[in-house]
Amino acid sequence: MGQKILVVDDSETVRQQVEYALTQAEFEVIHAEDGVIGWEKLTQHDDIGLIICDVNMPRMNGLELVEKIKSSGQYDNLPIVMLTTEGSPQLIQRAKKAGAKGWVVKPFKPDLLVKATTKILAKTKAA
Amino acid sequence: MQRESFCGFRSAPGEATVPTPIMLSLSSKQGPGTLLSELVRDAFAQGTRGLFEDATQLPVPEDASNFSLVGQTWAGVVGFTASELRGSLVVNMNDQMVVNSLPPEIRARVSDEPNDPSFQRTLNDWCGEIANQIVGRAKNRIAGYGPLLTMSSPISLRASGMVWGGSSSTHEFRQRLEREHGQLLSIASVTIERDHHVEKISANAAAAEGEMMMF
Numbered sequence: 001m002g003q004k005i006l007v008v009d010d011s012e013t014v015r016q017q018v019e020y021a022l023t024q025a026e027f028e029v030i031h032a033e034d035g036v037i038g039w040e041k042l043t044q045h046d047d048i049g050l051i052i053c054d055v056n057m058p059r060m061n062g063l064e065l066v067e068k069i070k071s072s073g074q075y076d077n078l079p080i081v082m083l084t085t086e087g088s089p090q091l092i093q094r095a096k097k098a099g100a101k102g103w104v105v106k107p108f109k110p111d112l113l114v115k116a117t118t119k120i121l122a123k124t125k126a127a
Numbered sequence: 128m129q130r131e132s133f134c135g136f137r138s139a140p141g142e143a144t145v146p147t148p149i150m151l152s153l154s155s156k157q158g159p160g161t162l163l164s165e166l167v168r169d170a171f172a173q174g175t176r177g178l179f180e181d182a183t184q185l186p187v188p189e190d191a192s193n194f195s196l197v198g199q200t201w202a203g204v205v206g207f208t209a210s211e212l213r214g215s216l217v218v219n220m221n222d223q224m225v226v227n228s229l230p231p232e233i234r235a236r237v238s239d240e241p242n243d244p245s246f247q248r249t250l251n252d253w254c255g256e257i258a259n260q261i262v263g264r265a266k267n268r269i270a271g272y273g274p275l276l277t278m279s280s281p282i283s284l285r286a287s288g289m290v291w292g293g294s295s296s297t298h299e300f301r302q303r304l305e306r307e308h309g310q311l312l313s314i315a316s317v318t319i320e321r322d323h324h325v326e327k328i329s330a331n332a333a334a335a336e337g338e339m340m341m342f
Binding site: 010011012013014016017020021056057058084085086087088089090092096100101102103104105106107108109110112113116119120 | 178181182229230232233248249252253255256259260262263264266267270275278280330331332333334335336337338339340341342
């Protein structure tokens, strides 16, 4: 089994779709349905290699989660990719500023998401 | 599940129809720029059609001549607001239409037993996600002209005998897309405070569906 990926999205179907794509590529996947649970899962698992995160979610949205993770100072090298219907330059800029490494607009092509995940993980490892 | 009144819908026994469909014409322009109401109408029409054509990989014919909720069992709803406008989008489908719009890898694994709780849970979730993705597409198109919509989380419900009870919005944009396994009805109810012409702002151009950026 490959690296562990945390998928944070309030849609169960989208989580399943991402999980299916990533497990086919031999990644291990864990889920969270909003930013609050995403943060909990992150603190419970010390071997998460990358996070794929929606933006619009109840309780804590994806941008708030990225900002919380990066401002904690504990996960400076943890790459985060946003997967969302949002495409506005303001939000993309905010995510980039907070430390996200990628932005994918839904609906996504599973093979491209896997390629992006692999590429970002390789880049992080090399850094 | 049946609800007495929900986002403009009410449950009613027997025949349930909505009269006077509005045909949509895309990209009409008058004067400088685009009228905000036309921009919003086109954004929702293109967003809805685009999502279903992407999902089914086939062109989806549009026919607004028979806008009837008879047999429709699912409603997905997302609200939105911006400084210039506010409203909600409701999408209506039957079971088969929701199933056929699922991502192929999920569709292949979904239970074919309608009473299976996992079948109902998947359709419930996906119906809300469809509404979410349509509003997301419309939002990205509208943002290019200035208004930045804030979206609610999606909600969805299953009911029988749904009828559209109307809304107090200033504009109501309806769309009907039909495939052999059913129809998709969408109703965008929008209140526009002051309809006016808007110009495209290149700096606000949003990323398109499927686009991927690495930082």
